[in-house]
Amino acid sequence: MTDTIFALSSGAPPAAIAVVRVSGPQAHALLERMAGPLPEERTLSLRSLHVWHSGELLDRALVAWFAAERSVTGEPLVELHLHGGRATVDAVEAVLASVPGVRRARAGEFTWRAFENGRLDLVQVESLSDLLRAETEAQRRAALAEGGLSGKVEQWRQQLLQLSALAEAALDQSDEDDVPADRARIDAVAADLIAGIGQLLARPGAERLFDGARVVFAGPPNAGKSTLINALAGREVAITSAIAGTTRDVIEAPVRIGGVAFVLTDTAGLRQGSGDEIERIGIDRAQRRIDEADLVVWMDERAEPDVADEKLIRIFPRADEPGRSDAAPGMRVSAVTGEGLADLADMLVERARTLLPREGEVALTRRQREHLAHCHAALVAFAAEPDELIAAEQLRLARQAIDELTGRAGAEEMLDALFGTFCIGK
Numbered sequence: 001m002t003d004t005i006f007a008l009s010s011g012a013p014p015a016a017i018a019v020v021r022v023s024g025p026q027a028h029a030l031l032e033r034m035a036g037p038l039p040e041e042r043t044l045s046l047r048s049l050h051v052w053h054s055g056e057l058l059d060r061a062l063v064a065w066f067a068a069e070r071s072v073t074g075e076p077l078v079e080l081h082l083h084g085g086r087a088t089v090d091a092v093e094a095v096l097a098s099v100p101g102v103r104r105a106r107a108g109e110f111t112w113r114a115f116e117n118g119r120l121d122l123v124q125v126e127s128l129s130d131l132l133r134a135e136t137e138a139q140r141r142a143a144l145a146e147g148g149l150s151g152k153v154e155q156w157r158q159q160l161l162q163l164s165a166l167a168e169a170a171l172d173q174s175d176e177d178d179v180p181a182d183r184a185r186i187d188a189v190a191a192d193l194i195a196g197i198g199q200l201l202a203r204p205g206a207e208r209l210f211d212g213a214r215v216v217f218a219g220p221p222n223a224g225k226s227t228l229i230n231a232l233a234g235r236e237v238a239i240t241s242a243i244a245g246t247t248r249d250v251i252e253a254p255v256r257i258g259g260v261a262f263v264l265t266d267t268a269g270l271r272q273g274s275g276d277e278i279e280r281i282g283i284d285r286a287q288r289r290i291d292e293a294d295l296v297v298w299m300d301e302r303a304e305p306d307v308a309d310e311k312l313i314r315i316f317p318r319a320d321e322p323g324r325s326d327a328a329p330g331m332r333v334s335a336v337t338g339e340g341l342a343d344l345a346d347m348l349v350e351r352a353r354t355l356l357p358r359e360g361e362v363a364l365t366r367r368q369r370e371h372l373a374h375c376h377a378a379l380v381a382f383a384a385e386p387d388e389l390i391a392a393e394q395l396r397l398a399r400q401a402i403d404e405l406t407g408r409a410g411a412e413e414m415l416d417a418l419f420g421t422f423c424i425g426k
């Protein structure tokens with residue numbers, strides 16, 4: 001029999017209220033034993049909780065229970081809203097744990113059960129995972145929007161099933177010359193699917209939102225890269241010194257600016273013809289970072305950047321220093337006086353937003369994109385395939401890709417990785 005699991009789901013002690021959730025076949029019986037006859041379903045009711053064998057009072061708490069058909073886990077579920085002191089929570093948990101077949105939940109186990117019981121599909125689990133780890137406003141909104149993806153995918157799956165049925169019927173009829181295959185309808189459904197999925201694939205992905213837009217600061221030794229990163233980050237993240245070549249490797253600082261996540265990367269100064277082997281390796285790495293960056297803050301007024309326009313931000317650093325030319329290209333910035341810092345921050349946010357999913361729009365994670373891209377490719381191959389048997393195989397591949405996307409066809413490793421991101425009690 002399935003274990004009944006419990007966990008503190010919110011309000012780590014000491015807190016005003018600590019919610020312990022209990023899910024599994026014994027959940028309702030446990031509540032009855034502690035609190036007496038079950039109150040109305042899905043309604044918080046005040047009850048005294050007792051240790052049933054000794055009669056000892058555990059807490060006066062708000063309790064609620066949910067039938068399996070209406071619970072988030074798809075199992076009998078109970079919530080105990082306890083007074084959030086350590087001793088109260090410990091005492092209740094100890095009583096629960098003393099019952100055979102009842103144990104503490106592992107990380108993500110409530111969500112896992114919801115998935116197993118068909119309450120959530122994998123796309124919904126991912127958006128929940130994103131919501132729980134959202135740290136910026138943009139991430140929170142995107143995770144909520146992601147919730148809408150599941151419905152869209154289900155609609156595509158239905159269309160694919162319809163397409164498969166049509167193609168199957170056409171295959172059966174192909175020997176009978178007098179019955180025209182419903183080719184026009186097949187083409188229309190396929191074209192619709194290809195367009196819809198293609199549109200979503202063309203949008204910026206969700207990973208930048210969570211991983212942060214990658215900004216590389218590039219320029220000669222002593223340009224003030226590390227000092228500028230520290231000023232933007234509002235803390236010491238990079239080593240600064242007056243000795244040219246201080247930053248020998250790459251230092252990354254995850255920061256939030258204007259509600260957007262960034263990773264600011266300090267690179268070794270791009271000095272040509274450096275004699276020092278270690279410094280040269282640092283410079284190679286810097287070049288690679290520039291190639292991979294979303295945005296490059298170029299801090300060298302004497303050299304022309306070898307960086308695509310759409311990711312280039314040119315600044316004129318250390319602008320406060322006497323004798324610095326007024327005619328140099330780029331936005332004047334001083335990490336010391338603060339001149340131009342707010343403008344630079346605004347520009348970073350503005351440029352980063354063009355790389356990020358638009359607010360409220362569904363954005364795909366890497367995993368989702370991969371499966372949808374497979375589905376899309378199979379559909380395109382299907383539409384172009386004259387041989388009906390090969391075309392049917394392409395449709396099967398498209399269906400498989402969708403099923404992998406929603407978790408109907410399981411890839412165990414991926415499930416482990418995903419559920420590993422949840423905390424205990426979720």
Ligand SMILES: Nc1nc2c(ncn2[C@@H]2O[C@H](COP(=O)(O)OP(=O)(O)OP(=O)(O)O)[C@@H](O)[C@H]2O)c(=O)[nH]1
Binds near residue numbers: 220221248320321
């Ligand atoms: N006056 C003034 N000095 C600055 C400014 N930014 C940096 N400096 C000074 O310039 C020197 C070099 O700064 P860093 O931030 O270490 O320069 P870097 O580009 O990271 O140097 P490398 O690590 O060698 O590539 C330090 O002495 C800083 O204090 C600025 O805006 N104004």
